[in-house]
Amino acid sequence: MSEYTGPASAPPLEPTRESSPGSVLGPRHRAAALRSLGEHEFDVLVVGGGVVGAGAALDAVSRGLSVALVEARDLAAGTSSRSSKLIHGGLRYLEQFDFRLVREALKERGLLTTRLAPHLVRPVSFLYPLHHRVWERFYVGAGITLYDTLAGRWGLRRHRQLSLRRTLEKAPGLRKDALVGAIQYYDAQVDDARFTMMVARTAAQYGACVTTRTPVIGFLREGARVTGARVRDLESGAEIEVRAREVINATGVWTDELQRMAGVEGTATARPTEGVSVQASKGVHIVVPRERIRLDTGLILRTEKSVLFVIPWGPHWIVGTTDTAWDLDKAEPSATNTDIEYILDHVNAVLNTPLTTDDIEGVYVGLRPLIGRSGASTVKLSREHAVTRPLPGLTVVAGGKYTTYRIMAKDAVDAAVGNLGEAVPPSITERVPIIGATGFEAVRNNKRRLAERAGLSAGRVEHLLHRYGSRTEELLEIVAMAPGLGEPIPGAEGYLRVEAVYAASHEGALRLEDVLVRRTRIFIEERDHGLEASQEVAVLLAPVLGWDDDRVKQEIDEYRQYVQADTAARREPDDAAANAVRLRGLTPSEAMS
Structure with a gap:
């Protein structure tokens, strides 16, 4: 690595073009937003700059409410930049008979690929390898037919049954003895961090006050009611009191910590008068060069615990994920040699040319915020979301999956605005492009x-x-x-x-x-x-x-x-x-x- 030689090579430029001034999250926006935090009372303060928090800010501001969004680190710094980068209904939830969740997610997939974000969310094909000649083709085929049917008018291309010969034409990198054929189906993918940031920019375009590096260090109270939060600007060290008529906690795996800060204890029952308990599940992904796996399509593999995806990512493949409980540092969860070997062992079981650790270009680790009790198997915990009102003035939204962020945001804002004492328009984000x-x-x-x-x-x-x-x-x-x-x-x-x-x-x-x-x-x-x-x-x-x-x-x-x-x-x-x-x-x- 060459030695830094100073700013002489820097361009003599600071871009200032603002065709949509509110959407430009630059230094001037941040300075103005920090001033606004301390000078105004907002209708809604959203805590957490992940996809659900950004979605809640957009939902609320597009209803005509005044909104502030504060994030402790960077937009999408946690779970929302470390997912499998898929927008999907979740085939495995069909086996759990969770048809409502699958249908809801498939509709959201359709909205994103056609109306809300076709520049960021794109269809991608996957192969589901088959290992048994008759019953499995019928069983899996019936499931994927149902998957396509539940999508309704929001569906992508229909699935196709492939013989072993046709499968190997599309996936010459697969071992011939590892399958008897496959089913090709379609889902969608996204750069999760970019999408989250773009949702936040869209909220800012409509008037939301968005700041990062501003963690909440305490909540404001008037009696039992939460009336805002105290935040610290990590750039200057200044503390700011942000007053709001309603506060939404959308902090994902940090939900329990923020609830305790507000004086709420989490519970897995998620009744409206209680908090909600969130269990973090660690998901590890590896990134390898595209040429190391000879496929013309993505791949989904069943494992003894869950599923493993091989996902096209430009000139790379993303391979993952794992699903294990995590109760250590939440800001920077760590992959282990054991996690990486687990992924390699499972993908190599079907590859002609096995991957090695030398092929790995990158590794990233995310934490899924699952609703449930500490110590429970994270494979069995709910991927559905919960919205609770543990205290007057405080709404908590937790759980869910990336694909259904907009529904989670809508439900959270619905719960919050129901207590404003005035008529508020319904959610319109189904029709608001990113x-x-x-x-x-x-x-x-x-x-x-x-x-x-x-x-x-x-x-x-x-x-x-x-x-x-x-x-x-x-x-x-x-x-x-x-x-x-x-x-x-x-x-x-x-x-x-x-x-x-x-x-x-x-x-x-x-x-x-x-x-x-x-x-x-x-x-x-x-x-x-x-x-x-x-x-x-x-x-x-x-x-x-x-x-x-x-x-x-x-x-x-x-x-x-x-x-x-x-x-x-x-x-x-x-x-x-x-x-x-x-x-x-x-x-x-x-x-x-």
Whole structure:
């Protein structure tokens, strides 16, 4: 990794174009939002910047309410950036006869792929390998037929039965003796962190006050009623009292901690007068190069515990996941060597050429917020969500799955506004496109013209379109002002320099980690986890975020420590050891001393 040489190479530019001013989550928006937090009483304060919190903010503000959203770290810093990145009904829930949940999720999948976010959510095909010639084809086929039927008018392409020969044509990387045929069906995928951020930007566009690095450190009370929260701005250290008529706790796996802060004890029964208990389930995924698995489609495999997906991800595959209880650090859960071996063992059982640890480009770990009791098997805990009112002025929403975030947000806002004492319009988010969706098809149809005008390849513009939608034109206008920003990032050539600048100027990124881990996926896509790219990206962020030389070096050093700690932790055999190494932030050599 080259040595940082100072900001001389930084572009003389701070983008300021604001075609939709409220949606630009840049430094000026944050400064104004922090002032607003302390100066106004909001109708609704949403705590938690994951997809459910962002969705609740959008739901509430689109009903005409004044809304603030506060997040302790970064948008989607927790579960909402670490999922399997699928938008799906959940085939395995059919076996649990949870038809309502599957149908609800399939409708949401249809809305996202056609109306709300077609630039971010795209159909993807999967093979379901069969191992028995007659009964399994009938049994699985009947289940997937029901899956397609439950989708109704929101369905994607219908499934197909494939012979062994046709299966191997689509998946030559599979062992011939590992299956007798397959069924091909369709679901959808998403970059979960980008989607969450775009939902938050959409809420801001309609007037929501959105801030990150502002954790809640206490709740405001008037008698038994919750009347707001006290937050700390981690950038300045200032404490702000945020007053609100209703507060929504949408903090996922941190639900119990926020409830205790408000004086509520969790319970798995989730009655309206009680809190709700959330059990974290750890899901580990690995990322490997596309050429290492010869497939033309995604793959779903049954395991003794759950399912394992092989998911196409640009020039990579995502393989996962695990499902084990987790009760250690929630901010940075750790993969272990045991987790990785589990994934490799199961996927290698069907591959002609087995994967090894040397093939792994990246690893990421997420925590699912499941409703249930501590110590219960996380495979059996509910994926449905609960909305409770444990105290006057406080609504808690927990559980659920990424696909149904909009329903969860709607239910939470419904519960909260029912206590405002005035008529509030019903939810309209079923008809509110996410930023970048409006005009997406027209812009995509003009991608060749856009590419020629910007001096980029059509492939580059296609990449931008599926990350920014119709807002791609904003990035191309920035490139027109500073052509050097149209060049790839050294060490992460899949991304352009302008994307790093735009992450800070428009997408709320405040740290180097925000850009490398969530606004882009450099952390999991590059073998060095973005260490080489961190040099250039930090320089690009400096003029936008007002960093001096010392701050640039600090950001690079902190990111290096982040990568080293993550790498060291996954060499450990169990959760406790991996978590200890991850928290200490030690390099591999230091961990052994």
